Amino acid sequence: xxxxxxxxxxxxxxxxxxxxxxxxxxxxxxxxxxxxxxxxxxxxxxxxxxxxxxxxxxxxxxxxxxxxxxxxxxxxxxxxxxxxxxxxxxxxxxxxxxxxxxxxxxxxxxxxxxxxxxxxxxxxxxxxxxxxxxxxxxxxxxxxxxxxxxxxxxxxxxxxxxxxxxxxxxxxxxxxxxxxxxxxxxxxxxxxxxxxxxxxxxxxxxxxxxxxxxxxxxxxxxxxxxxxxxxxxxxxxxxxxxxxxxxxxxxxxxxxxxxxxxxxxxxxxxxxxxxxxxxxxxxxxxxxxxxxxxxxxxxxxxxxxxxxxxxxxxxxxxxxxxxxxxxxxxxxxxxxxxxxxxxxxxxxxxxxxxxxxxxxxxxxxxxxxxxxxxxxxxxxxxxxxxxxxxxxxxxxxxxxxxxxxxxxxxxxxxxxxxxxxxxxxxxxxxxxxxxxxxxxxxxxxxxxxxxxxxxxxxxxxxxxxxxxxxxxxxxxxxxxxxxxxxxxxxxxxxxxxxxxxxxxxxxxxxxxxxxxxxxxxxxxxxxxxxxxxxxxxxxxxxxxxxxxxxxxxxxxxxxxxxxxxxxxxxxxxxxxxxxxxxxxxxxxxxxxxxxxxxxxxxxxxxxxxxxxxxxxxxxxxxxxxxxxxxxxxxxxxxxxxxxxxxxxxxxxxxxxxxxxxxxxxxxxxxxxxxxxxxxxxxxxxxxxxxxxxxxxxxx
Amino acid sequence: xxxxxxxxxxxxxxxxxxxxxxxxxxxxxxxxxxxxxxxxxxxxxxxxxxxxxxxxxxxxxxxxxxxxxxxxxxxxxxxxxxxxxxxxxxxxxxxxxxxxxxxxxxxxxxxxxxxxxxxxxxxxxxxxxxxxxxxxxxxxxxxxxxxxxxxxxxxxxxxxxxxxxxxxxxxxxxxxxxxxxxxxxxxxxxxxxxxxxxxxxxxxxxxxxxxxxxxxxxxxxxxxxxxxxxxxxxxxxxxxxxxxxxxxxxxxxxxxxxxxxxxxxxxxxxxxxxxxxxxxxxxxxxxxxxxxxxx
Numbered sequence: 006x007x008x009x010x011x012x013x014x015x016x017x018x019x020x021x022x023x024x025x026x027x028x029x030x031x032x033x034x035x036x037x038x039x040x041x042x043x044x045x046x047x048x049x050x051x052x053x054x055x056x057x058x059x060x061x062x063x064x065x066x067x068x069x070x071x072x073x074x075x076x077x078x079x080x081x082x083x084x085x086x087x088x089x090x091x092x093x094x095x096x097x098x099x100x101x102x103x104x105x106x107x108x109x110x111x112x113x114x115x116x117x118x119x120x121x122x123x124x125x126x127x128x129x130x131x132x133x134x135x136x137x138x139x140x141x142x143x144x145x146x147x148x149x150x151x152x153x154x155x156x157x158x159x160x161x162x163x164x165x166x167x168x169x170x171x172x173x174x175x176x177x178x179x180x181x182x183x184x185x186x187x188x189x190x191x192x193x194x195x196x197x198x199x200x201x202x203x204x205x206x207x208x209x210x211x212x213x214x215x216x217x218x219x220x221x222x223x224x225x226x227x228x229x230x231x232x233x234x235x236x237x238x239x240x241x242x243x244x245x246x247x248x249x250x251x252x253x254x255x256x257x258x259x260x261x262x263x264x265x266x267x268x269x270x271x272x273x274x275x276x277x278x279x280x281x282x283x284x285x286x287x288x289x290x291x292x293x294x295x296x297x298x299x300x301x302x303x304x305x306x307x308x309x310x311x312x313x314x315x316x317x318x319x320x321x322x323x324x325x326x327x328x329x330x331x332x333x334x335x336x337x338x339x340x341x342x343x344x345x346x347x348x349x350x351x352x353x354x355x356x357x358x359x360x361x362x363x364x365x366x367x368x369x370x371x372x373x374x375x376x377x378x379x380x381x382x383x384x385x386x387x388x389x390x391x392x393x394x395x396x397x398x399x400x401x402x403x404x405x406x407x408x409x410x411x412x413x414x415x416x417x418x419x420x421x422x423x424x425x426x427x428x429x430x431x432x433x434x435x436x437x438x439x440x441x442x443x444x445x446x447x448x449x450x451x452x453x454x455x456x457x458x459x460x461x462x463x464x465x466x467x468x469x470x471x472x473x474x475x476x477x478x479x480x481x482x483x484x485x486x487x488x489x490x491x492x493x494x495x496x497x498x499x500x501x502x503x504x505x506x507x508x509x510x511x512x513x514x515x516x517x518x519x520x521x522x523x524x525x526x527x528x529x530x531x532x533x534x535x536x537x538x539x540x541x542x543x544x545x546x547x548x549x550x551x552x553x554x555x556x557x558x559x560x561x562x563x564x565x566x567x568x569x570x571x572x573x574x575x576x577x578x579x580x581x582x583x584x585x586x587x588x589x590x591x592x593x594x595x596x597x598x599x600x601x602x603x604x605x606x607x608x609x610x611x612x613x614x615x616x617x618x619x620x621x622x623x624x625x626x627x628x629x630x631x632x633x634x635x636x637x638x639x640x641x642x643x644x645x646x647x648x649x650x651x652x653x654x655x656x657x658x659x660x661x662x663x664x665x666x667x668x669x670x671x672x673x674x675x676x677x678x679x680x681x682x683x684x685x686x687x688x689x690x691x692x693x694x695x696x697x698x699x700x701x702x703x704x
Numbered sequence: 705x706x707x708x709x710x711x712x713x714x715x716x717x718x719x720x721x722x723x724x725x726x727x728x729x730x731x732x733x734x735x736x737x738x739x740x741x742x743x744x745x746x747x748x749x750x751x752x753x754x755x756x757x758x759x760x761x762x763x764x765x766x767x768x769x770x771x772x773x774x775x776x777x778x779x780x781x782x783x784x785x786x787x788x789x790x791x792x793x794x795x796x797x798x799x800x801x802x803x804x805x806x807x808x809x810x811x812x813x814x815x816x817x818x819x820x821x822x823x824x825x826x827x828x829x830x831x832x833x834x835x836x837x838x839x840x841x842x843x844x845x846x847x848x849x850x851x852x853x854x855x856x857x858x859x860x861x862x863x864x865x866x867x868x869x870x871x872x873x874x875x876x877x878x879x880x881x882x883x884x885x886x887x888x889x890x891x892x893x894x895x896x897x898x899x900x901x902x903x904x905x906x907x908x909x910x911x912x913x914x915x916x917x918x919x920x921x922x923x924x925x926x927x928x929x930x931x932x933x934x935x936x937x938x939x940x941x942x943x944x945x946x947x948x949x950x951x952x953x954x955x956x957x958x959x960x961x962x963x964x965x966x967x968x969x970x971x972x973x974x975x976x977x978x979x980x981x982x983x984x985x986x987x988x989x990x991x992x993x994x995x996x997x998x999x
Contacts, residue, residue, distance in 0.1 A: 036929040042795035050951035
């Protein structure tokens with residue numbers, strides 16, 4: 006806090022303060038002689054009131070000195086500067102970086118005007134109060150900063166036009182991004198009085214990230230936050246997912262409704278529109294600060310992709326987050342290859358019989374996994390990339406060609422499962438590369454063994470869903486002794502301590518999983534296939550191995566994220582057409598089998614159309630949604646203390662809560678506040694006090 | 705007659721009675737009830753006849769009605785000796801208005817003397833500063849009154865105060881019992897004055913003290929800074945009256961209350977008079993109070 010003066014020349018009259026001192030020192034009042042009968046009482050009274058008299062005289066002296074000082078100050082017109090680093094008085098030109106928050110939460114409506122409109126109004130008012138000598142840079146701020154002026158300009162009229170034409174985005178707030186931009190802009194400016202003015206709704210989550218890491222941080226830059234938010238309640242749709250347990254069943258659209266308000270909303274209508282037809286509707290109750298989960302179902306039309314949206318009919322402040330888009334694909338079956346090393350004439354004697362049954366119980370259940378059986382000799386001719394996992398059941402050994410093929414498959418995200426039976430060549434297996442077979446086989450043991458639940462990683466996805474206790478009931482009469490290599494570990498063990506299930510670890514890049522069981526998949530060495538635990542165990546194993554196999558989950562992304570579609574070499578189109586919501590198709594050419602699109606600025610359904618090399622016309626869709634769970638829909642505000650904590654220490658910042666008076670408040674901060682009026686009031690008070698003290702017997 | 709006695713004033717005071725607090729021996733004379741009973745026109749009570757009583761005092765009417773012998777008894781009227789002690793020191797010469805303390809005191813003394821004379825009491829005067837300046841022994845009669853008033857007229861306030869000394873001297877001269885009226889501003893050694901006044905009252909004398917102070921002495925309402933000079937000494941002190949007024953009044957109140965409390969309970973009547981208090985009012989107030997005490 007420092008001072009400057011409009012008329013500093015008056016300060017030269019400050020020595021006048023000595024006038025009352027001189028008067029007090031040299032004025033001797035001539036007093037009349039008064040005869041009095043008895044002066045001993047007067048003497049006594051004088052003696053007893055002497056201290057009071059002296060005090061009063063001293064007080065009067067101080068008052069009079071103070072009054073002269075104030076009179077001089079009134080004439081010199083002092084100006085107080087609340088912000089630091091504001092040298093050179095109040096007349097020097099200002100360099101302002103004006104940032105207007107255009108994240109979607111600014112769309113919150115209060116009394117027919119949105120926070121964004123109020124922000125624009127505030128910016129215009131501020132601009133109108135600036136001088137021609139001031140220069141300003143204007144940018145829209147969200148997690149992406151969009152500059153609307155080229156550097157700093159003194160053309161305030163053109164800047165005002167830019168502000169009027171500014172639009173709300175669907176992005177989330179990031180004050181850090183805005184400040185980073187502001188600091189780097191101001192670094193290039195030669196001015197001495199630099200300020201960043203952030204017009205925002207102070208959304209709490211906007212202050213979350215990377216505040217201490219400003220690249221061009223300058224402690225001489227003052228930050229002024231202007232709060233344009235009003236108290237409002239909001240409901241938001243979030244976490245929209247489409248799932249289908251099986252192809253024959255209706256698709257389940259599940260979502261949550263977040264209530265970011267102080268009031269409860271009961272029986273709020275919610276509707277699901279799929280392929281432009283209202284497919285389902287329902288009602289949802291939501292309570293303050295809580296989330297409510299809701300499911301809606303629809304029967305798919307067997308299209309490649311079904312697209313639609315869920316809309317919440319709530320009369321809350323922010324409409325943008327009451328709609329969420331979804332795409333639903335027909336469930337894709339996972340294909341696995343079962344290599345049977347001990348094929349028999351009787352089907353049920355096959356090595357893979359139980360495995361295949363458990364993976365796809367055909368007529369009895371709907372399976373999500375399609376299993377193909379082959380013999381080891383057919384491996385060379387199979388395109389392994391068509392399968393998400395290869396189960397090698399009791400395969401004697403691998404030729405170097407097959408081993409290389411398996412290694413390539415593994416390297417590209419394929420998964421391998423070994424079931425070791427009596428036909429395998431243990432020595433050959435142990436010699437395999439650790440990536441391909443991450444274990445040594447050191448003979449086998451006979452007896453009665455069971456899986457040890459106490460020695461099992463129950464957090465492993467395979468065991469998490471399976472009852473380890475049920476598994477432990479299975480009896481094993483024989484098993485190989487496995488010793489894990491450096492890149493593997495025992496997920497589960499037998500009661501005798503030997504590994505029951507081994508898995509590779511430290512997987513790099515796209516490399517797939519390798520799982521080894523030291524026993525065959527049939528009944529030869531155990532009664533495991535006859536146990537109730539066998540089916541869920543195999544199902545979970547297949548699920549574990551076939552999920553997330555390198556293909557991007559592009560069904561739904563957030564606004565601002567880059568959409569990425571990787572094609573297999575066989576499918577890569579020469580060109581493709583992308584249709585954005587409410588837009589016309591635009592042609593793009595994929596590079597290196599990958600199509601990337603960063604312009605996801607609007608929430609909605611984006612449609613991709615292309616012809617693959619076989620000439621088939623393909624249509625894919627993806628949904629772009631608001632990032633509601635980032636906290637943007639939550640109108641909780643950051644307070645003064647929170648801002649202080651978020652900013653680097655020694656940053657000078659101010660918070661203007663009354664956006665209506667932004668012009669006057671910012672002007673006070675920029676140009677200082679003239680103290681003449683309060684000084685005159687103080688002077689009048691002192692005059693009154695001095696009058697009372699000198700006229701009346703005050704003490 | 706002296707200039708102090710306007711006929712109107714004479715009429716005004718003639719309706720009131722100075723009532724002595726203590727009973728003096730002797731007979732009734734005038735309006736003061738005596739302690740002794742005897743032959744007088746003021747009936748006191750009946751008493752049974754005893755051999756040796758004068759027959760002329762027998763109540764014949766009672767004898768006629770009841771056949772019993774009763775003697776009628778009467779109060780004896782006494783003659784009061786009243787000494788007025790008047791302070792004539794220089795401090796009494798102070799006047800903030802038209803009338804000085806001294807003049808006021810002289811008026812008071814004259815009025816009292818006249819009143820006493822009218823009641824056929826004996827009035828004496830002792831004028832003093834540090835010593836006795838003028839002394840008239842208590843006597844009755846118009847001629848004495850005239851002499852007394854003439855003396856009063858001739859007095860001038862001068863010199864220091866010696867109230868205690870004069871009281872001591874008075875005590876040594878006391879013969880019989882009487883009323884002593886002290887009119888003074890009571891400046892001087894307060895403890896000594898109190899002591900002597902109590903001694904005077906201890907001899908069954910009635911002591912009445914009028915403390916006469918100027919209005920300004922009591923209120924101290926000077927405005928401008930003043931250098932105060934004593935009337936009885938040459939010391940001076942500069943002061944800002946408005947600053948010390950409250951403190952001065954407090955000190956003076958303590959001084960006057962000192963007398964009031966010290967005299968209370970010793971049979972001494974103490975009255976504080978300001979020179980602005982109408983003389984009549986002061987006397988009326990005082991005499992009325994005196995009458996109540998006597999009943």
